[in-house]
Amino acid sequence: MTRKYWGRPCSATGCHKQTIGHSKHCQTHRSVDRRWGHPLQAPMTKGELTRLSKHVTRLINSRPNSADLWCKLREALKQLKREARAVVAEIKPGFPVFDKEAGPNLIILQTLVDAEPDKVIAAMIAIGYVAGIDRHRFKNDDAYFMAAGRRLYLLSRAHFEGHINPATGKRHFVCKEPNSKNVLAVGRKMMAAFGAFGLRLALIEERDERHADDVRKAPLMALSSP
Numbered sequence: 001m002t003r004k005y006w007g008r009p010c011s012a013t014g015c016h017k018q019t020i021g022h023s024k025h026c027q028t029h030r031s032v033d034r035r036w037g038h039p040l041q042a043p044m045t046k047g048e049l050t051r052l053s054k055h056v057t058r059l060i061n062s063r064p065n066s067a068d069l070w071c072k073l074r075e076a077l078k079q080l081k082r083e084a085r086a087v088v089a090e091i092k093p094g095f096p097v098f099d100k101e102a103g104p105n106l107i108i109l110q111t112l113v114d115a116e117p118d119k120v121i122a123a124m125i126a127i128g129y130v131a132g133i134d135r136h137r138f139k140n141d142d143a144y145f146m147a148a149g150r151r152l153y154l155l156s157r158a159h160f161e162g163h164i165n166p167a168t169g170k171r172h173f174v175c176k177e178p179n180s181k182n183v184l185a186v187g188r189k190m191m192a193a194f195g196a197f198g199l200r201l202a203l204i205e206e207r208d209e210r211h212a213d214d215v216r217k218a219p220l221m222a223l224s225s226p
Ligand SMILES: [Zn+2]
Pocket: 010, 011, 012, 015, 016, 017, 025, 026, 027, 028, 029
């Protein structure tokens, strides 16, 4: 048994806790790394994403060709579902859940069967949008993909297990912890389809705001010129 890593300080910046097992991180930072793709990544909360989703929906709806945009976005999502269904159809009983292709596509298919399509689209675009308005929001690419993958995973009832609380007798649902490699792959697929759209939306919004600002300042500029 090797003790190479045991008892070393955690390698996350500013953390003085000791590492556990063979990880280079302490327990806290190891779990944040697994969940969010980077030990120091601030989680994307449901509240933050709901707010951002509403905002990007408003931005899309304010475009003159919004009906056509929604039509194309829904078609892009349907395409992902078709592709996932084709891969899942090939799965044989007893396949490994960490299978590179099967695992992520199973998550995508399970989610897209019962999640509202426009909700999925807005959430994925919101991740791209937030990366566009704040380049420090995600520590690295993995953190960006993990935020998208985790959100998609949580959008489906299929990933929650029902338990009866013995004290109250009420049923409550707990999310099954997904395989991080699968979630990362899901995030990559979703962002390949919707990430750039969100980034572009952020750029257009910035450009429109600059223009509005120029119009507001125009009288002042005219006053200064001869
Ligand atoms: Zn730590």
